[in-house]
Amino acid sequence: MSDYLTKSGLSVHPLLVNFVEKEALTGLSVTAEQFWSGFAAVIAEHAPTNARLLQKRDELQSQIDDWHRKYGPVSNNPQGYEFFLRDIGYLVLEPGDFTIETSGLDPEIRSLCGPQLVVPVSNARYALNAANARWGSLYDALYGTDVVSRDGELAPGKGYNAARGAAVVDRAASFLDESFPLASGSHRDVTGYHVIKDGDVRHLEVDTTAGRTGLRDPGAFAGYGGTQESGQLVLRHNGLHVILVIEPGSVIGGTHKAGLSDVVVEAALTTIQDCEDSVAAVDAEDKVGVYRNWLGLMNGTLVDTFEKGGQSVTRKLNEDRSCKDVNGQPLVLNGRSLLLVRNVGHLMTTDAVLWKGKPIGEGLMDAALTVLCAMQDKVNSSTGAIYIVKPKMHGPEEVAFACAMFASVEQMLGLKPNTVKIGIMDEERRTSANLKAAIYEARARVFFINTGFLDRTGDEIHTSMEAGAVLRKDEIKSERWIASYEDRNVLIGLACGLSGRAQIGKGMWARPDDMAAMMDSKAAHPNAGANTAWVPSPTAATLHALHYHQVDVFAAQTRRHNQSIPPLSELFSMPMQAPFSLSREEITRELENNVQGILGYVVRWVQQGVGCSKVPDINNVGLMEDRATCRISSQAVANWLRHGLVSRDEVTSTFERMAGVVDQQNVGDPVYRPMAENFGSVAFQAALDLALHGADQPSGYTEPLLHAARRKVKARDGK
Numbered sequence: 042m043s044d045y046l047t048k049s050g051l052s053v054h055p056l057l058v059n060f061v062e063k064e065a066l067t068g069l070s071v072t073a074e075q076f077w078s079g080f081a082a083v084i085a086e087h088a089p090t091n092a093r094l095l096q097k098r099d100e101l102q103s104q105i106d107d108w109h110r111k112y113g114p115v116s117n118n119p120q121g122y123e124f125f126l127r128d129i130g131y132l133v134l135e136p137g138d139f140t141i142e143t144s145g146l147d148p149e150i151r152s153l154c155g156p157q158l159v160v161p162v163s164n165a166r167y168a169l170n171a172a173n174a175r176w177g178s179l180y181d182a183l184y185g186t187d188v189v190s191r192d193g194e195l196a197p198g199k200g201y202n203a204a205r206g207a208a209v210v211d212r213a214a215s216f217l218d219e220s221f222p223l224a225s226g227s228h229r230d231v232t233g234y235h236v237i238k239d240g241d242v243r244h245l246e247v248d249t250t251a252g253r254t255g256l257r258d259p260g261a262f263a264g265y266g267g268t269q270e271s272g273q274l275v276l277r278h279n280g281l282h283v284i285l286v287i288e289p290g291s292v293i294g295g296t297h298k299a300g301l302s303d304v305v306v307e308a309a310l311t312t313i314q315d316c317e318d319s320v321a322a323v324d325a326e327d328k329v330g331v332y333r334n335w336l337g338l339m340n341g342t343l344v345d346t347f348e349k350g351g352q353s354v355t356r357k358l359n360e361d362r363s364c365k366d367v368n369g370q371p372l373v374l375n376g377r378s379l380l381l382v383r384n385v386g387h388l389m390t391t392d393a394v395l396w397k398g399k400p401i402g403e404g405l406m407d408a409a410l411t412v413l414c415a416m417q418d419k420v421n422s423s424t425g426a427i428y429i430v431k432p433k434m435h436g437p438e439e440v441a442f443a444c445a446m447f448a449s450v451e452q453m454l455g456l457k458p459n460t461v462k463i464g465i466m467d468e469e470r471r472t473s474a475n476l477k478a479a480i481y482e483a484r485a486r487v488f489f490i491n492t493g494f495l496d497r498t499g500d501e502i503h504t505s506m507e508a509g510a511v512l513r514k515d516e517i518k519s520e521r522w523i524a525s526y527e528d529r530n531v532l533i534g535l536a537c538g539l540s541g542r543a544q545i546g547k548g549m550w551a552r553p554d555d556m557a558a559m560m561d562s563k564a565a566h567p568n569a570g571a572n573t574a575w576v577p578s579p580t581a582a583t584l585h586a587l588h589y590h591q592v593d594v595f596a597a598q599t600r601r602h603n604q605s606i607p608p609l610s611e612l613f614s615m616p617m618q619a620p621f622s623l624s625r626e627e628i629t630r631e632l633e634n635n636v637q638g639i640l641g642y643v644v645r646w647v648q649q650g651v652g653c654s655k656v657p658d659i660n661n662v663g664l665m666e667d668r669a670t671c672r673i674s675s676q677a678v679a680n681w682l683r684h685g686l687v688s689r690d691e692v693t694s695t696f697e698r699m700a701g702v703v704d705q706q707n708v709g710d711p712v713y714r715p716m717a718e719n720f721g722s723v724a725f726q727a728a729l730d731l732a733l734h735g736a737d738q739p740s741g742y743t744e745p746l747l748h749a750a751r752r753k754v755k756a757r758d759g760k
């Protein structure tokens with residue numbers, strides 16, 4: 042407390058003071074005095090509401106728990122359940138029909154459809170990579186993943202595998218034939234691409250083994266760069282660009298009849314720079330690190346130097362791509378993904394700032410600081426918009442609170458009203474059940490709704506903790522409640538006029554190495570009418586981009602526009618187990634799977650401050666684990682414990698057994714501290730607590746226990 046600095050009645054950690062005054066405010070007309078007095082006023086205005094909203098969460102949860110103790114699962118009394126939810130104010134009155142009014146949005150949000158990448162902003166190397174993932178090499182993405190089979194002669198091997206390379210070129214030609222068909226023949230048989238000048242206008246002519254032809258839709262040729270012999274041909278389809286790279290002198294181009302050395306696709310149209318579930322930021326030092334990276338992404342100065350493949354690499358933001366359009370005029374293609382920033386939710390507090398001697402809401406600090414940093418935007422939004430993704434809001438009242446908070450931050454920083462846009466994560470049950478009212482509260486600034494099905498699954502288990510034993514994790518995700526949640530989200534979004542105005546988004550592909558499976562299943566997202574869907578890596582963005590060539594999202598939205606919205610009874614059809622439906626063996630295996638995931642994730646979070654990891658599941662499939670997936674696993678174990686499917690001793694001994702497995706998985710990590718040698722370790726205990734005390738955690742969230750454990754380790758290790 043002694044080294045805090047006093048700023049307009051707030052006690053502020055010196056690292057934060059320094060960052061704000063020496064870095065974030067640089068070049069702005071806002072003075073330090075104005076910032077701190079404005080921030081103090083924002084806190085004074087909103088902290089009490091924040092506290093009241095959290096209290097309401099607890100009150101509603103305890104009423105719901107009581108209802109289930111009395112009636113059991115909803116199926117015992119469906120009408121009574123809905124009546125009860127209205128009575129306690131969990132369900133609110135729906136507003137009449139309306140259309141959202143958000144203005145000043147970039148085309149990537151309004152009118153273009155494509156992948157949305159998510160990245161922990163705390164990791165500069167990854168954050169820069171994500172910002173640059175606007176463009177991706179299709180050849181690299183195919184060669185490096187299982188989309189091209191890894192069996193037999195196509196296995197990658199040590200050096201370059203020419204047979205695999207040929208299969209990649211063939212697969213890319215199929216994509217070109219589907220999205221940019223030739224008037225006759227196939228891209229497979231092209232022997233030369235030629236830009237032909239016809240008066241002032243250029244068009245593309247193509248030689249194939251069967252003679253000269255062109256694109257079936259000549260309008261898909263958008264421009265060119267370089268020379269006839271070696272350059273780029275820019276094509277456009279469904280608003281997305283694809284660049285054919287012609288380099289006959291290169292290794293790959295030299296093997297192709299037309300010198301085609303790569304197909305570069307426009308991939309991550311938007312990227313969420315995440316301050317929330319994929320980062321571990323527990324104190325002023327961590328938070329400043331997060332804000333500093335975000336600031337560097339906004340003003341274009343972020344640089345990271347690291348070792349890769351025995352070489353030092355320096356990564357910075359890519360420049361735009363300059364070429365010429367068909368009239369020979371400059372055509373500038375954005376070199377970077379449009380960046381959005383995910384703030385934390387309303388729950389946690391931070392001691393980076395004390396108000397009346399107590400930690401302030403972390404969400405309040407994120408709002409003020411991420412907006413302040415975005416005021417330095419030199420490279421991101423073409424309209425001056427600031428995009429904040431707001432997670433884990435429970436219902437319309439909490440959405441209204443976020444909007445009020447953003448309005449105050451705008452005022453304090455002298456920004457025009459509604460400069461700050463809000464992306465509503467539809468990931469808590471009370472928001473799903475009141476989605477129209479939630480969108481209504483944000484109608485002047487909403488830029489997306491998105492089904493965060495991972496948190497939503499965790500909340501599904503937690504909200505109905507007392508109702509009975511839930512199904513196994515994977516089964517929960519294929520039940521009626523989730524199908525209706527996904528459908529309702531799209532259909533309510535369309536009814537509120539989001540089509541052509543804002544994004545309707547879908548959730549994360551959480552198996553980063555399973556790209557063939559992603560390609561088989563994720564076309565369902567654009568087909569369902571979603572403008573975008575989350576991907577975990579640039580490679581996944583490159584591959585998922587192909588789906589937006591396959592599907593015209595706006596046509597899909599038109600098709601769905603008048604479909605009827607599934608009733609609330611569907612949304613409330615819980616993923617409950619029939620009694621005694623699982624064998625002992627099945628129970629043990631599911632418990633082990635959940636425990637392995639929790640331990641594998643938590644140990645890196647607590648020991649190393651890594652907020653998102655690839656962790657093998659029990660079948661050795663690498664899963665993206667973040668706080669939301671950890672919420673699911675810990676709530677699943679807590680639920681089975683609560684309903685007697687597993688005992689406390691069984692849970693504890695499973696954690697002890699799986700600690701050894703996780704230790705083995707991390708054996709190559711020099712800074713890893715084995716857990717099986719010390720069950721008293723902070724990391725092991727935090728993981729165990731998430732399960733044993735999962736039922737009592739607010740909304741089943743993992744952050745309170747994770748933060749406490751990480752702070753202990755930082756204090757112990759003097760980090």
Ligand SMILES: CC(=O)SCCNC(=O)CCNC(=O)[C@H](O)C(C)(C)COP(=O)(O)OP(=O)(O)OC[C@H]1O[C@@H](n2cnc3c(N)ncnc32)[C@H](O)[C@@H]1OP(=O)(O)O
Pocket residue numbers: 158159160161166167168170171315318319349493495496549553577578579653654655664665666667669670
């Ligand atoms: C429920 C939710 O809230 S989901 C949202 C939160 N989740 C996320 O943000 C997921 C982000 N993804 C990630 O953090 C990572 O992809 C992980 C942890 C899943 C896997 O990471 P790793 O094990 O390091 O991946 P892997 O070794 O396969 O690949 C590393 C390479 O891919 C890049 N990469 C991986 N993920 C990303 C990403 N999201 N953004 C940018 N680059 C990435 C890295 O920069 C690295 O390339 P480099 O060496 O050139 O820098």
Ligand SMILES: O=CC(=O)O
Pocket residue numbers: 318432466468492493494495496497548549669
């Ligand atoms: O934030 C995303 C989710 O699925 O949770």
Ligand SMILES: [Mg+2]
Pocket residue numbers: 318432433466468493495496669
């Ligand atoms: Mg989430």
